[in-house]
Amino acid sequence: xxxxxxxxxxxxxxxxxxxxxxxxxxxxxxxxxxxxxxxxxxxxxxxxxxxxxxxxxxxxxxxxxxxxxxxxxxxxxxxxxxxxxxxxxxxxxxxxxxxxxxxxxxxxxxxxxxxxxxxxxxxxxxxxxxxxxxxxxxxxxxxxxxxxxxxxxxxxxxxxxxxxxxxxxxxxxxxxxxxxxxxxxxxxxxxxxxxxxxxxxxxxxxxxxxxxxxxxxxxxxxxxxxxxxxxxxxxxxxxxxxxxxxxxxxxxxxxxxxxxxxxxxxxxxxxxxxxxxxxxxxxxxxxxxxxxxxxxxxxxxxxxxxxxxxxxxxxxxxxxxxxxxxxxxxxxxxxxxxxxxxxxxxxxxxxxxxxxxxxxxxxxxxxxxxxxxxxxxxxxxxxxxxxxx
Amino acid sequence: xxxxxxxxxxxxxxxxxxxxxxxxxxxxxxxxxxxxxxxxxxxxxxxxxxxxxxxxxxxxxxxxxxxxxxxxxxxxxxxxxxxxxxxxxxxxxxxxxxxxxxxxxxx
Ligand SMILES: Cc1cc2nc3c(=O)[nH]c(=O)nc-3n(C[C@H](O)[C@H](O)[C@H](O)COP(=O)(O)OP(=O)(O)OC[C@H]3O[C@@H](n4cnc5c(N)ncnc54)[C@H](O)[C@@H]3O)c2cc1C
Ligand code: FES
Numbered sequence: 001x002x003x004x005x006x007x008x009x010x011x012x013x014x015x016x017x018x019x020x021x022x023x024x025x026x027x028x029x030x031x032x033x034x035x036x037x038x039x040x041x042x043x044x045x046x047x048x049x050x051x052x053x054x055x056x057x058x059x060x061x062x063x064x065x066x067x068x069x070x071x072x073x074x075x076x077x078x079x080x081x082x083x084x085x086x087x088x089x090x091x092x093x094x095x096x097x098x099x100x101x102x103x104x105x106x107x108x109x110x111x112x113x114x115x116x117x118x119x120x121x122x123x124x125x126x127x128x129x130x131x132x133x134x135x136x137x138x139x140x141x142x143x144x145x146x147x148x149x150x151x152x153x154x155x156x157x158x159x160x161x162x163x164x165x166x167x168x169x170x171x172x173x174x175x176x177x178x179x180x181x182x183x184x185x186x187x188x189x190x191x192x193x194x195x196x197x198x199x200x201x202x203x204x205x206x207x208x209x210x211x212x213x214x215x216x217x218x219x220x221x222x223x224x225x226x227x228x229x230x231x232x233x234x235x236x237x238x239x240x241x242x243x244x245x246x247x248x249x250x251x252x253x254x255x256x257x258x259x260x261x262x263x264x265x266x267x268x269x270x271x272x273x274x275x276x277x278x279x280x281x282x283x284x285x286x287x288x289x290x291x292x293x294x295x296x297x298x299x300x301x302x303x304x305x306x307x308x309x310x311x312x313x314x315x316x317x318x319x320x321x322x323x324x325x326x327x328x329x330x331x332x333x334x335x336x337x338x339x340x341x342x343x344x345x346x347x348x349x350x351x352x353x354x355x356x357x358x359x360x361x362x363x364x365x366x367x368x369x370x371x372x373x374x375x376x377x378x379x380x381x382x383x384x385x386x387x388x389x
Numbered sequence: 390x391x392x393x394x395x396x397x398x399x400x401x402x403x404x405x406x407x408x409x410x411x412x413x414x415x416x417x418x419x420x421x422x423x424x425x426x427x428x429x430x431x432x433x434x435x436x437x438x439x440x441x442x443x444x445x446x447x448x449x450x451x452x453x454x455x456x457x458x459x460x461x462x463x464x465x466x467x468x469x470x471x472x473x474x475x476x477x478x479x480x481x482x483x484x485x486x487x488x489x490x491x492x493x494x495x496x
Contacts, residue, residue: 041430043430044430061418061419061421065419069421285428285430314429314432314434316432358459359460360459360462363436363459363460363463364462366463367463
């Protein structure tokens with residue numbers, strides 16, 4: 001194997017390039033990214049960056065790093081097609097040959113088909129964040145569409161900066177896909193205490209020049225509308241190359257597509273959850289980087305281990321640091337520990353623990369889950385002390 | 390500019406120039422110093438930026454920050470009295486010459 005081409009120069013694409021070198025790969029690495037400039041981290045875009053505007057702090061590695069590690073970064077270049085027979089990818093009038101191809105194309109913002117949606121701003125890329133930051137240079141009335149992590153993180157920052165915030169969520173609770181009803185409640189109270197106006201179970205049905213209209217007929221006046229209603233995986237490239245796509249690029253337990261010369265990772269990849277076997281797609285720094293490490297090991301060291309990393313995630317909203325260890329499904333049972341930690345169960349098995357400002361329990365859970373499943377009975381016997389099971 | 394020296398677990402020393410205001414984790418990544426991962430970008434979420442501050446420098450680098458203890462509890466390598474999350478050590482002019490030692494394992 002001489003040539004590895006990586007499509008997508010985000011968190012996972014860059015990690016794949018770095019891990020390949022760390023594992024001792026000596027061939028050529030070409031990292032092609034549609035965005036201009038050096039790969040950067042997205043998490044601060046809805047957190048510190050909106051406050052500080054410090055874009056330099058976002059770069060994952062300096063330009064000198066790419067030279068030193070002989071990683072060819074081809075930025076501002078959108079790959080349009082993959083020729084699997086010729087093992088080549090095409091971008092404009094350029095083409096790149098590969099022995100192995102890694103798809104790390106991430107996601108893009110979902111644009112629900114509601115009238116006027118094109119007037120709303122996004123928060124996915126550094127350009128988006130810059131535009132938002134510039135718009136927040138004077139007191140604004142902000143309307144946020146979507147009560148997921150990104151919408152809520154933005155709402156918290158905007159409130160802290162003194163802007164008015166109204167947020168509309170179609171589901172009956174906040175962050176419904178990712179957290180327990182208890183955690184949703186806790187964050188609903190937090191945002192309402194901060195003075196944000198939160199509408200639940202009331203989908204947005206129109207974006208107007210001066211605000212948004214909800215299904216209930218409620219009209220909200222706003223100077224700025226943020227669309228934070230979820231994302232769509234960038235999997236068209238894979239689909240048109242004939243690879244299986246189902247809510248993302250389908251891979252097996254080794255993060256390999258049905259084509260042994262093509263892997264996929266991160267936000268764009270659908271993989272079997274190591275615990276349940278259920279096909280999942282995770283949008284987290286952890287998944288993107290752990291996928292990348294596994295792929296690099298497989299390519300360089302021929303280690304064929306299945307992917308098994310424990311998922312973890314965080315979200316900063318005002319002074320609340322939410323951390324999630326493990327992966328719960330939407331209907332999982334919930335037990336609330338008196339100190340506020342939330343334990344979630346799929347049947348008898350601990351699926352996830354949600355904590356707020358409690359790094360200790362979070363880290364204990366990550367460590368423990370890495371060793372294997374935890375039974376509900378054992379946790380109950382230990383009075384929900386993660387260190388005792 | 391201030392100088393920071395990273396001593397790898399095998400004794401290899403790397404000295405780099407850093408800008409005051411940056412932190413010890415970011416400085417390592419910017420200069421391609423192996424042995425610090427910094428997965429969460431300094432959000433105090435990952436404990437993959439563990440370092441041991443050289444005995445002569447612990448006073449200058451100060452106390453651990455709120456929450457650092459809990460994260461360090463779960464660091465991959467042994468936690469010592471001088472253990473810090475390097476993303477939480479902000480460089481100041483008076484840290485010129487700072488020496489930190491790196492653990493064998495970060496994750
Ligand atoms: C505002 C925001 C806040 C977040 N906060 C957190 C957080 O607190 N914690 C957390 O764990 N995660 C967070 N995330 C999620 C995290 O950033 C992603 O999970 C992670 O970036 C995924 O990495 P990736 O490499 O899969 O995709 P990305 O980092 O999105 O990179 C994909 C890249 O591929 C490029 N690309 C796509 N198609 C092509 C093509 N055809 N040709 C060339 N290039 C292409 C895209 O332009 C993009 O740059 C946040 C995300 C956002 C947007
Ligand atoms: S970089 Fe993650 S805790 Fe320091």
